[in-house]
Amino acid sequence: MQDGTFTSAGHLHETCRGDAYARDCPTRQLLDRIGDKWSVLILLLLGEEEMRFSRLKQRIDGISQKMLSHTLRSLERDGLLTRHPVATVPVTVSYRITPLGRDLLGALRMMIDWAETRMSEVAAAQARFDRERVPA
Amino acid sequence: MQDGTFTSAGHLHETCRGDAYARDCPTRQLLDRIGDKWSVLILLLLGEEEMRFSRLKQRIDGISQKMLSHTLRSLERDGLLTRHPVATVPVTVSYRITPLGRDLLGALRMMIDWAETRMSEVAAAQARFDRERVPA
DNA sequence: CTGGATCCCACGCGATACTG
DNA sequence: CAGTATCGCGTGGGATCCAG
Numbered sequence: 001m002q003d004g005t006f007t008s009a010g011h012l013h014e015t016c017r018g019d020a021y022a023r024d025c026p027t028r029q030l031l032d033r034i035g036d037k038w039s040v041l042i043l044l045l046l047g048e049e050e051m052r053f054s055r056l057k058q059r060i061d062g063i064s065q066k067m068l069s070h071t072l073r074s075l076e077r078d079g080l081l082t083r084h085p086v087a088t089v090p091v092t093v094s095y096r097i098t099p100l101g102r103d104l105l106g107a108l109r110m111m112i113d114w115a116e117t118r119m120s121e122v123a124a125a126q127a128r129f130d131r132e133r134v135p136a
Numbered sequence: 137m138q139d140g141t142f143t144s145a146g147h148l149h150e151t152c153r154g155d156a157y158a159r160d161c162p163t164r165q166l167l168d169r170i171g172d173k174w175s176v177l178i179l180l181l182l183g184e185e186e187m188r189f190s191r192l193k194q195r196i197d198g199i200s201q202k203m204l205s206h207t208l209r210s211l212e213r214d215g216l217l218t219r220h221p222v223a224t225v226p227v228t229v230s231y232r233i234t235p236l237g238r239d240l241l242g243a244l245r246m247m248i249d250w251a252e253t254r255m256s257e258v259a260a261a262q263a264r265f266d267r268e269r270v271p272a
Numbered sequence: 273c274t275g276g277a278t279c280c281c282a283c284g285c286g287a288t289a290c291t292g
Numbered sequence: 293c294a295g296t297a298t299c300g301c302g303t304g305g306g307a308t309c310c311a312g
Contacts, residue, residue, distance in 0.1 A: 079261025107246035125215025
């Protein structure tokens, strides 16, 4: 339960004139939140459709129930998605992206598109780099 | 520790289409690379202008020389930026973003814009969440 | 000035077991 | 089904010292 450990004890920095490189800048904050291993994937899925816990777990290859749980709670806290429990016999809970989250998703998707079309070039660059710079 | 990952030799790209949640998807790979604490900030700065090591270090609040060094090398390996050593007396090295990197940057900037305009809403959502869910 | 090598700790995250 | 609680490890990343 100590997930929200954002001490941020640092005091305000002098100039941040629109630049996003100071500690307390929005950019850093965003990166701190969705820069983890699973947030983007979850938002991506919920962008497609509302989804239940178990469904998310089975669609996201390799996520543990602990991390799914933690990440969902974190995203809910950030107002990027909402939680909808249904009092059926075995309780079911579905998650839905919020307008705020959907808006962010628009930006994220451009990143994803880049990944799908250009990651091969990255792989090639890596191979080249490793070949030239003595691999030993 | 590898579960039944359908690694069909040849075009495993197809299966990922629209389903970027498998382990070997471009999306995951990208996230693994630039999902760290500093990559995005560095790309953002180099998107503005070519820059030297020391300059980057002073502009990015809080980065250690070790991490700057590591991240730069990693980004260079990925083909997102290039390194340009100048044989002056005390060696100077400048870094320049590549077309590939600049292209990614376009997508990243949308994310940054979102952060600058909407992070306040996130903060508000957090405050609300923490108030309702007994902070103890 | 650039950046490698080391030491070391915090914590992200996975594995497992338990509950309502 | 949808979580929570606990334990443990791997590693991201900061601090510091060293070198070309």
